[in-house]
Amino acid sequence: MDFLSYLYIFILGACIGSFINVLALRYNTGMSAVSGSSQCFHCGTPLKWYELIPLVSFIVQLGKCRTCGTYLPWRYFAVEILTGVLFVGIAMRQYYYWPLYSGFQHGLLYSVLFFVFYAFVFSLLVAIMLYDIRHMIIPDPWVYLFIALSLYKLLLFMYCRGFTFMRSDMLDILAWVILFLPFALLWAFSSGRWIGFGDAKLALGIGALLGFTSGLSAVILAFWIGAVWSVGMILWRRFKGQDGTLTFSSEVPFAPFLIIATAIVFFTRIDVLNIGNMIELL
Ligand SMILES: [Zn+2]
Known part of the structure; x- marks a missing residue:
């Protein structure tokens, strides 16, 4: 696979990582993980859409809230990078094992489905890890x-x-x-x-x-x-x-x-x- 393909997969992973951050933060708090706007944890200012772009917003804002200047937890950024890297790793692993799949009819489909499967499983594990670090459960x-x-x-x-x-x-x-x-x-x-x-x-x-x-x-x-x-x-x-x-x-x-x-x-x-x-x- 070429560099651009891996880059797309990394970006996909970073976006999922961004969602995992929200999920791990809001789970069991009564807040929905999919609706409701994100806000600065310090000053409470709702974040605009351009402040919610995974990785990019954090880098552009130098890791600070645009309103109050408080440093955002670096954990968010780390989780986005981690999930992106995991997704790339899974894609590389699937590519490495391609000879095993290529013998099957619909081998490409199976390989892609297993990528989705492992990507989901590891996203789940990242969410479990974050939640356990935070709540010890x-x-x-x-x-x-x-x-x-x-x-x-x-x-x-x-x-x-x-x-x-x-x-x-x-x-x-x-x-x-x-x-x-x-x-x-x-x-x-x-x-x-x-x-x-x-x-x-x-x-x-x-x-x-x-x-x-x-x-x-x-x-x-x-x-x-x-x-x-x-x-x-x-x-x-x-x-x-x-x-x-x-x-x-x-x-x-x-x-x-x-x-x-x-x-x-x-x-x-x-x-x-x-x-x-x-x-x-x-
Ligand atoms: Zn703020």
Whole structure:
């Protein structure tokens, strides 16, 4: 694919990112995500249409409200860029896997439909991540939708590829249970102090989406990223002369680490512990 095609896909992603920002901000507040005008969170001035163009408005206004000059949260800008980059990544991945599709009748249609599918799934994950960072909770309808889509993809793949009773296929079809159980047990034993039940549901969806090897890789990677981040936070607090203690579940939402790790594994197919080979050796 050429540069211009990727640019269009990036812009599409940035627009969706802009919508995710609004959705994550307004969900459960009684405000509609699709109607009602956006306003400056500081002075309340309704924003004009030209102040709502993803990326462009933020850059033109140098990240400030045109009326009161308050800096707008950079988070909005970051989410628009992130979603744009994710969309481009998914398109590149579909392009990379094109030889797999080209053998099928209507292969192009399937490839495009899977682009739409993954774009939707990752948009949903970005929304879950934003909401969890803000409210320390994952909205049930969002995570259930993620689980339903992931299970659907799992069944579709097994149907298209043909399920065998080989060890790797058995593990793939059960990956959602295998990833869900440890989180659910951690949640039950700690009465929700170490990990939230929302994280267990998210892990279930990740298992169905990625399969066993990649799913387990994503969970392990999430713990590593979480550990590095937590140590960084503790050092930063010590550096600023604050109390350096950090309790994991109460202060650090885990869903963002799970989602970042899922994206890394999805795009790079990294197998952090060489799990794929270990299965073959068992
Ligand atoms: Zn303002």
